[in-house]
Amino acid sequence: MTANVVLQTDFGISDGAVSAMYGVAISVNPTLRIFDLTHDIPQYNIWEASYRLYQTISYWPEETVFVSVVDPGVGTDRRSIVVKTADNQYVVTPDNGTLTHIKAEIGLLEARIIDETVNRLPNSGESYTFHGRDVYAYTAARLASGVIGFEEIGPEISVDSITQLVKLEPSLEDGTLTGNIDILDVRFGNLWTNIDRRFFNQLDVRHGDSFEVIIQNDIRQVYKNIMTYGRSFADSHLGEPLLFINSLDKIGVAINQGSFANAYHIETGAKWKISIRKIQKIGYN
Missing domain, CATH: 2.40.30.90 (Bacterial fluorinating enzyme like)
Structure with missing residues (x-):
């Protein structure tokens, strides 16, 4: 089966940021199929990023790898993680609340912190402001291509420890x-x-x-x-x-x-x- 990677950001498409993420992923595996969920998330709006993932993810095949980068805390000690959903899909994202709706509506089975000593674009170690390119796109492409398995992402963490936004229940x-x-x-x-x-x-x-x-x-x-x-x-x-x-x-x-x-x-x-x-x-x- 051809591997799918789906990208979501608040970057817009007026510069080369999204194209750079494409380039990193294709450099890992030229046969990857890469799609855009949206790059028009309002800047820093983690709530909307969380909902747009939930709105979309169920309509994609199993083992699709999603990358969501709405990351006002880039360069801080917030965690970079990959989760496996109850529908056997993956999301690569900062641990900042982006998974709120998926956890509540679909469910998360496992979660791992990205080990950047292994899963980081070579020669990018001194850059701390573009994890979407250097960590998330690179890790997603390696996971989707089978270069690494989910267990090789990094240390396992509790699903219950993942950051959640306040969400009112009806x-x-x-x-x-x-x-x-x-x-x-x-x-x-x-x-x-x-x-x-x-x-x-x-x-x-x-x-x-x-x-x-x-x-x-x-x-x-x-x-x-x-x-x-x-x-x-x-x-x-x-x-x-x-x-x-x-x-x-x-x-x-x-x-x-x-x-x-x-x-x-x-x-x-x-x-x-x-x-x-x-x-x-x-x-x-």
Whole structure:
């Protein structure tokens, strides 16, 4: 089977950083297949890096090796690690919270610290600011190519010791669902929550039902309105808000042909909370 390496960074593609990572990997094995998950993670945004990995990883074959480099702590004593997921894939990344969603939603079986005395690009030992090239791309290519096995990455560490970001779990109390805004559907401005469809169905929902939706940033309310639960965007009028099931089987919030995030200046992460309560059905003329 041809080996796959998938890259994610906050580097952008306006300079040669990503190309250098490609070059290092191909120098290890010219037959590697290298793909880009995204290089448009907002700078230093570990939360978004964590979610984009989770959004993507399940659709790739077993033994795919992912590299995620969103690393504001590069050059510090934060660990460089490789993990094996419950779906038999690998992620090479700094230990800074990037694995939060994968650990919670998929599961991690094993983890190892990268031994840089072995798994580091030759003649790069005096550089401490580009581990994406010198350590992560190099190690990922060696692992994907079979040059090293997982046991040769470096010392084993406990999966429980891996750094995790604060992550709110959905809850249901007195008929109100509470979760958080995990991520944006960036191009269209839809909100993706961490409330999955099965949990939402505990409210005894039907397409066309009406819901009160409240969005808060910590304790400040930024949005409150009534909207309809639709099968698709066509189930609402132009400019109207709606609830829907997104491509990860979780609740999304949208404006028909508009950006919900831009309209109400909504962002993502553990501080951004959403509450959903079923109310008497309303209709629009």
